[in-house]
Amino acid sequence: KNEVEQSPQNLTAQEGEFITINCSYSVGISALHWLQQHPGGGIVSLFMLSSGKKKHGRLIATINIQEKHSSLHITASHPRDSAVYICAVRNRGGADGLTFGKGTHLIIQP
Amino acid sequence: DAEITQSPRHKITETGRQVTLACHQTWNHNNMFWYRQDLGHGLRLIHYSYGVHDTNKGEVSDGYSVSRSNTEDLPLTLESAASSQTSVYFCASGEESSYNEQFFGPGTRLTVL
Numbered sequence: 001k002n003e004v005e006q007s008p009q010n011l012t013a014q015e016g017e018f019i020t021i022n023c024s025y026s027v028g029i030s031a032l033h034w035l036q037q038h039p040g041g042g043i044v045s046l047f048m049l050s051s052g053k054k055k056h057g058r059l060i061a062t063i064n065i066q067e068k069h070s071s072l073h074i075t076a077s078h079p080r081d082s083a084v085y086i087c088a089v090r091n092r093g094g095a096d097g098l099t100f101g102k103g104t105h106l107i108i109q110p
Numbered sequence: 111d112a113e114i115t116q117s118p119r120h121k122i123t124e125t126g127r128q129v130t131l132a133c134h135q136t137w138n139h140n141n142m143f144w145y146r147q148d149l150g151h152g153l154r155l156i157h158y159s160y161g162v163h164d165t166n167k168g169e170v171s172d173g174y175s176v177s178r179s180n181t182e183d184l185p186l187t188l189e190s191a192a193s194s195q196t197s198v199y200f201c202a203s204g205e206e207s208s209y210n211e212q213f214f215g216p217g218t219r220l221t222v223l
Binding site for chain 2: 001034035041042043044045048086088097098099100101102103
């Protein structure tokens with residue numbers, strides 16, 4: 001069973017700060033997802049990575065397959081970025097269902 | 111626009127009752143999934159389906175069942191609801207390839223009294 005660990009669990013920062021959220025996993029994967037869950041509860045997929053780096057607007061996601069580690073960065077953070085960010089992995093050769101981290105609760109203060 | 115919907119959005123039921131949560135997607139995805147989300151555990155896979163008449167158990171399948179009679183729907187049934195099944199339930203769907211994202215429904219908050 002893949003163990004997915006996220007850090008930090010909670011993060012409060014000031015508007016404009018550079019944010020980094022980390023995710024590590026224990027077993028080789030076929031893909032890693034970063035998801036965003038807003039206070040209303042809906043879950044939105046931000047990125048899916050199998051290697052390298054992806055960028056979308058102010059969000060950047062990287063993955064190091066050898067280290068079994070991924071990071072999500074937010075540049076020029078804004079209060080609307082406040083949400084829970086969830087890392088999830090798709091196990092190699094296994095079911096396509098995802099294994100999730102417990103999430104990082106991010107609050108950006110104005 | 112294609113979408114994935116869940117109903118009801120909120121449900122209160124009593125211990126021992128049978129409950130069915132609906133999930134409907136118009137993406138025409140073959141893969142569909144049910145997850146539950148609990149404080150301290152994150153999201154966990156309950157059941158999944160790769161296509162019509164295909165169903166598979168996930169990590170926390172005890173007490174739940176699913177059936178897939180068409181591409182669009184994957185209802186989740188709690189045969190005899192228990193208080194431990196109080197949770198928020200999310201349905202998701204995705205393309206067949208492992209390298210495609212999953213699309214999540216809005217969730218159903220279930221309370222078992």
